[in-house]
Amino acid sequence: MLSLKNISKYYQAGGNKTYVLNNVSLDVDAGEFVSIMGPSGSGKSTLLNIIGMLDEPSEGYHYFMKEAVHQLKEKARSALYKEYIGFVFQAYHLIDELTVYENIETPLIYQNIKSSERKALVADMLDRFQIVGKKDLFPAQLSGGQQQLVGIARALITKPRVILADEPTGNLNSKQGEEIMELFRKLNKEDKVTIIQVTHSEKNAEYGTRIINVLDGKIDSSRNV
Amino acid sequence: MTFLNVKLAIRNLSRNKLYTFINISGLSIACAFCILTYWYVKNEQSFDAFHHDQNRLFRIEQTNLFNPEPVKKEKSFFSFLTKEDEQKNLIQTPVILAGDLKGSFPQVENAVRIKTLSDIVIRVDNESFREKDGTAAYADADFFKVFNYPLLSGNVNQVLSGKNQIVITERAAKKYYGYSSPIGRRLEFPNDKMIFTIAGIAKDFPSNSSFQFDIIIPRTADPDYNEYIKQGTNTFSDLLIVKLKHGVDVNKFHTALNLFGQSYYQKLVKSMRQDNPKLKQQGIDIYMRPFAEAHYNQGEGWGHYTSLKNVYQFICLSVIILIIASLNYILLTLTSTISRSQDVGVRKTIGANRKEIILQYYAETQILAAIAVFAGLVLSVTCLPLFNNLTGSDIHLQNIAPDELVLSLIGLAFMLGIIAGIYPAMAMSGLKPLNIMRGFATYRINPVMSKVLVIMQFTICVVLIITTLVIGKQMKFVNTAQMGFDKDQVVLIRNPYGWADRQKIRSLKELLYHYVATEPVLQNITATGFNFSAYNNNGHIVNGKQIFVQELQVDFNYLSFNKIPIIKGRNFSSATPADSAKIKLSATQQIPKSSTVGRAIIINETLYNMLGKPKMDEINPEMGALIIGVCKDYHTDDLTKKIGPAYHRISTYAPDYFWIKIKAGKNIPDAMDKIRINWNKLTGNSPFTYTFMDEDVKKSYDVYLRWMDTISLSCVIAILISCLGLFGLSAITTINRMKEIGIRKILGASVTNLFVLINRSTFALALCAFVIATPIALYLVNEWLDNFAYRIKVDWSLFAWAGIATTITAVIAVSYHTIKAAITNPVKSLRNE
Incomplete structure (x- = not known):
C-alpha cells in the first residue's frame, strides 16, 4: 500500500546536516496496524508526517497506492492524502468554533457532498460512536476522551483507507486511552482500515500488528506482534 | 457552503469580542467619514441639476x-x-x-x-x-x-x-x-x-x-x-x-x-x-x-461655487482614513494567527483547498465590513449637522435618492471587504498544515509585512499631526498679528440710505458725530467709503508700469481714530479747506493713461517707496495728487495678501460706513443697545446693520479656519483608529510572547525591563515613521503656508512636538497589555504550555 525507500530528512545547520531521518525504508501493506515507537526526538513524528504527505523528505522515494509521491506537485499530493488518509492528533485539533456535529461534517463539505447525504453519514457516525447526545456541544464542553472520539469520527467520515495517528492517547488518562485503542483495533479488524500510530506507550503499541522502533532517525527494529 | 461561512464568521466575530469591537469601531468611523464625503460630493453635484431640460x-x-x-x-x-x-x-x-x-x-x-x-x-x-x-x-x-x-x-x-x-x-x-x-x-x-x-x-x-x-x-x-x-x-x-x-x-x-x-x-x-x-x-x-x-467655475457674481479642490481634498482624506482603518484590520487579523493557524491547518488536513479557506476568511471580513458600513451610516446621520457646520454646506438627506444611497453603501461595503479582506485571506490560506503538527508554537505571518503596515499608519498620523500643528500655529499667528491699526472695540455701521440721498446721509453723519461726542460709553467716530478688504483699486502708471493702488476714502480723523502713525508730513485737517478741495492739474502734473486723484492725499509707506520717496506738499504726477503726508503701513486686507500701495483722501461722497469706537472696558451689548435706540430715533427705524472690525478681520480667514477644523478632525479620527489598532496589536503580540515573558521573569527581569523589551519595536517603528513623515509634512505645510503673504516659519520644535505626541499616544495604547503581561505570575503563563 505504501512504501518508503531510502528516505532522509535533514536540516542544514551551518556546514553540517542534522539528520532527523537517515536513510529509512519502510513498507506497509493494506490492513496492517503499525505502531511506531521511540524516544523523544528520534524522528517518529517526522516519519509519520512524511507518510501523511504533510512534510516532504529531503531525499528518497515515496510511493503511496502505487503513486510516486516524491514526483507529485503539492496540489496532487494534497488531493491524494485528502482522498485516502485520515488524521488523528494528540491535541485532537477540533475546530473550536464548530459543534461536534459540524466538526464531523466539515470534511464532507470540502468534498462537495450533498447536504442530505452528509446528514445521513454524520448521523451514522454519531450513532456508531454513541455521541448523538453531544452533537450540539462545542469541543470546549467535552472531556479529552470525548474530544478524541470526535477527532476519530471526523477522520473516519470520509472513509479513508489509512488512519495516521500521532500519539492519539497522549493527552488522555489510561481508561480513555484503552477505549480509543479498542476502537482502533475494531476499525482495523472489522473495517479493514490501515492504521499507523505513533506512541510512547508500550501497552498501546501492543494493540498493533507490527511495532517499529525508531532511534536517532533510523529504524532500529521491527517486529510483528 | 456560503451559508456555513456566514454562520461560522458570525460565531467567530462574537467569540473574539475585543477584536471585533476594535475592528468595527475603527472601520465604522472610517465609513462614516466616507459616507459624509459621499454626501458632500453628491450634494455639490446636485446643484442646479433639478431644472427641466x-x-x-x-x-x-x-x-x-x-x-x-x-x-x-x-x-x-x-x-x-x-x-x-x-x-x-x-x-x-x-x-x-x-x-x-x-x-x-x-x-x-x-x-x-x-x-x-x-x-x-x-x-x-x-x-x-x-x-x-x-x-x-x-x-x-x-x-x-x-x-x-x-x-x-x-x-x-x-x-x-x-x-x-x-x-x-x-x-x-x-x-x-x-x-x-x-x-x-x-x-x-x-x-x-x-x-x-x-x-x-x-x-x-x-x-x-x-x-x-x-x-x-x-x-x-x-x-x-x-x-x-x-x-x-x-x-x-x-x-x-x-x-x-x-x-x-x-x-x-x-x-x-x-x-x-x-x-x-x-x-x-x-x-x-x-x-x-x-x-x-x-x-x-x-x-x-x-x-x-x-x-x-469661479466666475465672480455666481451664487454658488463648488471648489473642486475642496472636493478632492475631502475624498483624499476619507480614503486615507479608510486605508488606516483597513490597515488596522489587516494587522489585527494577521497577528492573531495563533488560534487561526491551527484552524487553517486542521481544515487543510481534513480536505479544504486554498480557495475554500480564502472564501471563509473573506466572508468573515465581508460581514464585518457590512456591519461597519451600517454603523457608519448611523454615525454619519448623527454627525450630519456637525459636518454641515464644518464644511459650510447645507446637505439634506432628502436630496439624495434612497436607491442610489443603498447602492453606494453596498459598494462601500464590498470595497472595504476587498481592501481589508483579501490580503489576510490570502496570507492565512497559505499556511502549511504542518505548522499545526508542531503543536501550539506561536507562528507569525511575515512580520516584515506587519511592520510596514504599522509604519504606514504611523506616518499618516505624524503627517496629520504636523499639519494640524502648523495650521493651528499659523491661524493663531494671523489672529493675533498686529494689523497696524486699532481693530478692537470698533463697530462698523452700514449707511442705510441710497446713493442719491446724499443730503440725508450728511445730516445723519452730523447727528451721529454729535451723539458719539455726548455719549459717555462711546469714544470716537469716523466715516469711510470702504470696509475691511473692500476698497477701490485705481490703475496708475508708475515708472512706466501699471500698478493698482488702493483708494481709501476717509474722514479727517480716520488716521487718529485708528491710531495709525504719520511718519512724514502731516495729517488731514478740517481747518485746512485745501485738504478736501479739488485740485486743477496742469498737463505736466499728470501722466497720460494714468488715473488722477486731483486731491490732497496721505500715502502709505509702500506707495511712498514705490514713488521714489517724493517730497511732501508737492503735486506728484504719477498720482495726479498733492501728497501731504506718509502714514505707516497697515493691513487693509487679511494676511494672505501683502500690504499694497494705498492712499487716503477725504471722502467727498456720502460715507458707506460709520466707525464707532466703544470705550475700553465698557460692556459691548449695552453700548450697542444705546447706539441702536439712538439710531432708530435718528433714522426713523432704518435698518441697523453693523459688524465688529475684529470679527470682520477674523471672518476673512473662514475658509482657512474651516480647513483647519477639517484637518484637525481627520487627525483626531486617524489617531483614534490607529490607537485602537495598536491596542489590539499589543494584545496579540503580548499573548504571542507570554512564554518568553514568563521565562525572562523567572530569570530575573523586572517589570520595567519587560516593558521596554516588549515596546522596543513600537518605539523603533514610531521613529522610522517619523523620519519618513517629516519631509512629506514639510512639503505639504510649506505649500499651504504659501497662501499667506505673512506666515510663520516652520521650526523644528513643531516637529519635535509631533514626534513626542505620536510616541506618547503609541505608548499609552500599548501600555495596558504589556504592563498586564509583565506583572502576570510567570507560573501561570508557562503552565499553559
Whole structure:
C-alpha cells in the first residue's frame, strides 16, 4: 500500500546536516496496524508526517497506492492524502468554533457532498460512536476522551483507507486511552482500515500488528506482534 | 457552503469580542467619514441639476478684459485638476445681448437675464428690513418658465408681466407679512423709490440651487434699465442664461457664437486698446458653459461655487482614513494567527483547498465590513449637522435618492471587504498544515509585512499631526498679528440710505458725530467709503508700469481714530479747506493713461517707496495728487495678501460706513443697545446693520479656519483608529510572547525591563515613521503656508512636538497589555504550555 525507500530528512545547520531521518525504508501493506515507537526526538513524528504527505523528505522515494509521491506537485499530493488518509492528533485539533456535529461534517463539505447525504453519514457516525447526545456541544464542553472520539469520527467520515495517528492517547488518562485503542483495533479488524500510530506507550503499541522502533532517525527494529 | 461561512464568521466575530469591537469601531468611523464625503460630493453635484431640460440651459460668458488684477491662484496639490475651474471669465453680459442673441440665432429658444440687487432695503408697511446682497433679483418675465422653481400661487405666464408686479418666496412672505399668501400686498424699495405689488408666491428655492432669491422683480422695472440699454456693449451687468432649441448641435452653435462675439464687441475692444496699449487680447470671445456645471467655475457674481479642490481634498482624506482603518484590520487579523493557524491547518488536513479557506476568511471580513458600513451610516446621520457646520454646506438627506444611497453603501461595503479582506485571506490560506503538527508554537505571518503596515499608519498620523500643528500655529499667528491699526472695540455701521440721498446721509453723519461726542460709553467716530478688504483699486502708471493702488476714502480723523502713525508730513485737517478741495492739474502734473486723484492725499509707506520717496506738499504726477503726508503701513486686507500701495483722501461722497469706537472696558451689548435706540430715533427705524472690525478681520480667514477644523478632525479620527489598532496589536503580540515573558521573569527581569523589551519595536517603528513623515509634512505645510503673504516659519520644535505626541499616544495604547503581561505570575503563563 505504501512504501518508503531510502528516505532522509535533514536540516542544514551551518556546514553540517542534522539528520532527523537517515536513510529509512519502510513498507506497509493494506490492513496492517503499525505502531511506531521511540524516544523523544528520534524522528517518529517526522516519519509519520512524511507518510501523511504533510512534510516532504529531503531525499528518497515515496510511493503511496502505487503513486510516486516524491514526483507529485503539492496540489496532487494534497488531493491524494485528502482522498485516502485520515488524521488523528494528540491535541485532537477540533475546530473550536464548530459543534461536534459540524466538526464531523466539515470534511464532507470540502468534498462537495450533498447536504442530505452528509446528514445521513454524520448521523451514522454519531450513532456508531454513541455521541448523538453531544452533537450540539462545542469541543470546549467535552472531556479529552470525548474530544478524541470526535477527532476519530471526523477522520473516519470520509472513509479513508489509512488512519495516521500521532500519539492519539497522549493527552488522555489510561481508561480513555484503552477505549480509543479498542476502537482502533475494531476499525482495523472489522473495517479493514490501515492504521499507523505513533506512541510512547508500550501497552498501546501492543494493540498493533507490527511495532517499529525508531532511534536517532533510523529504524532500529521491527517486529510483528 | 456560503451559508456555513456566514454562520461560522458570525460565531467567530462574537467569540473574539475585543477584536471585533476594535475592528468595527475603527472601520465604522472610517465609513462614516466616507459616507459624509459621499454626501458632500453628491450634494455639490446636485446643484442646479433639478431644472427641466437642463441639458439645454447654458450660461453665457465672455473673455475677461476688465479684471484689473491677475487672479492669485490658491496653491494646492490639486491645481492640475482644477485649471479650467479657476478660469475667471466675465459672466456679466450687456443688457442688450439677450435680445440680440434671440434675434440673430434661431437656435435660441429663450434667453433670461438676471441681475441681482445689492444694498437691499425693503419696507413693508412701517417696518423696514435690510437683506443680504443677492436675495433680490431683476429677471426676465420667462424666469419661472425656463427654471424649475414652482409657483404656489400665480400664473407662470403672468406673474412677472406687469412692470410693478413681483414674485416673492414663501419664506419671504412669512417674514414680511406673517402669512404665506400676501397676494396683492405692497412691497417697497425705499432707496430705489420702487413700489411693487405681490403677484405670485414661489416655493422656497431648494438649498442646492445656485440662485437663492427671495424676491424676483421684472427686469424692466430697474430704474437704470434704459440707461443700460443706451450704453449698449459698454456695460456688463446681467447674468444671461440661454435655452437652446431641441436638437441644436452645441459645438457648432458655440463656434457660431464666437464668431458673432468677435464682431459684436469689436467697437468696445478697439476703444479699450486705445486706452490701454498694453492690452494683449484682440477681441472678446463668447463661451457657453452648461448651466448645471456653472457652479464649478469661479466666475465672480455666481451664487454658488463648488471648489473642486475642496472636493478632492475631502475624498483624499476619507480614503486615507479608510486605508488606516483597513490597515488596522489587516494587522489585527494577521497577528492573531495563533488560534487561526491551527484552524487553517486542521481544515487543510481534513480536505479544504486554498480557495475554500480564502472564501471563509473573506466572508468573515465581508460581514464585518457590512456591519461597519451600517454603523457608519448611523454615525454619519448623527454627525450630519456637525459636518454641515464644518464644511459650510447645507446637505439634506432628502436630496439624495434612497436607491442610489443603498447602492453606494453596498459598494462601500464590498470595497472595504476587498481592501481589508483579501490580503489576510490570502496570507492565512497559505499556511502549511504542518505548522499545526508542531503543536501550539506561536507562528507569525511575515512580520516584515506587519511592520510596514504599522509604519504606514504611523506616518499618516505624524503627517496629520504636523499639519494640524502648523495650521493651528499659523491661524493663531494671523489672529493675533498686529494689523497696524486699532481693530478692537470698533463697530462698523452700514449707511442705510441710497446713493442719491446724499443730503440725508450728511445730516445723519452730523447727528451721529454729535451723539458719539455726548455719549459717555462711546469714544470716537469716523466715516469711510470702504470696509475691511473692500476698497477701490485705481490703475496708475508708475515708472512706466501699471500698478493698482488702493483708494481709501476717509474722514479727517480716520488716521487718529485708528491710531495709525504719520511718519512724514502731516495729517488731514478740517481747518485746512485745501485738504478736501479739488485740485486743477496742469498737463505736466499728470501722466497720460494714468488715473488722477486731483486731491490732497496721505500715502502709505509702500506707495511712498514705490514713488521714489517724493517730497511732501508737492503735486506728484504719477498720482495726479498733492501728497501731504506718509502714514505707516497697515493691513487693509487679511494676511494672505501683502500690504499694497494705498492712499487716503477725504471722502467727498456720502460715507458707506460709520466707525464707532466703544470705550475700553465698557460692556459691548449695552453700548450697542444705546447706539441702536439712538439710531432708530435718528433714522426713523432704518435698518441697523453693523459688524465688529475684529470679527470682520477674523471672518476673512473662514475658509482657512474651516480647513483647519477639517484637518484637525481627520487627525483626531486617524489617531483614534490607529490607537485602537495598536491596542489590539499589543494584545496579540503580548499573548504571542507570554512564554518568553514568563521565562525572562523567572530569570530575573523586572517589570520595567519587560516593558521596554516588549515596546522596543513600537518605539523603533514610531521613529522610522517619523523620519519618513517629516519631509512629506514639510512639503505639504510649506505649500499651504504659501497662501499667506505673512506666515510663520516652520521650526523644528513643531516637529519635535509631533514626534513626542505620536510616541506618547503609541505608548499609552500599548501600555495596558504589556504592563498586564509583565506583572502576570510567570507560573501561570508557562503552565499553559
